[in-house]
Amino acid sequence: MTPSLHHIAVWVSDLDAAADFWERHFNAIVGPRYDSKRQPGFASRFAYFGQSFRIELMARPGLEPGPDHHLGWTHVALSMGATGAVDAAAERFAALGLLLEGPRRTGDGHYEAVVSGPDGVRIELTV
Numbered sequence: 577m578t579p580s581l582h583h584i585a586v587w588v589s590d591l592d593a594a595a596d597f598w599e600r601h602f603n604a605i606v607g608p609r610y611d612s613k614r615q616p617g618f619a620s621r622f623a624y625f626g627q628s629f630r631i632e633l634m635a636r637p638g639l640e641p642g643p644d645h646h647l648g649w650t651h652v653a654l655s656m657g658a659t660g661a662v663d664a665a666a667e668r669f670a671a672l673g674l675l676l677e678g679p680r681r682t683g684d685g686h687y688e689a690v691v692s693g694p695d696g697v698r699i700e701l702t703v
Contacts, residue, residue, distance in 0.1 A: 583622065583630035584652060586697060591619055591635040594694040598623040598631065601668070602654065606633075651690075651698035659687050662701050666691070 588594040591609065598604040604623035612618040615636070623631045631652075656662045662679050666689035669675040676698065678689035688702040 583632050585632040585634055588633050588635050588694050590694065591621060591633055594633045594635075595621050595623065597694050598633075601665075604631075651700055653688075653700040653702050656701050656703060659703055662687060662689050662703060665689065665701050 586594075595606040599606050602623075602625065604625055607622045607624065610620050612620075617637045618634070619636070620632055620634045623633060625631075656665060659679075666675055666679045669689070669691040674692045676690040676692055679687065679701075680689070681687050686702050688700050691699050691701060693699045
């Protein structure tokens, strides 16, 4: 059996702002808020991208960077489907001051732009 990706989880400082970011910029469908009874203060929401990809947005008051918990991930790469879609998204993010790099063709042949998401998480928009 070959495993498939179920979801990626990311710690965020503001659950509602992160949910709004993924809805507004990537047309995610964000599910309802879950508040844990077992872990007081822990809350999460899932951002759905069609049937096959989900991001779990997780928050907890007083979250401090450390070996077990930190904000964000290194980066996530999202396929936009075409170079024109990457260019259009890069323009939108540039207008918001969130474009970090590109669009450009990388040394390994990928066409990408890099944008800043909630809490400075790097998001690669690629073909």
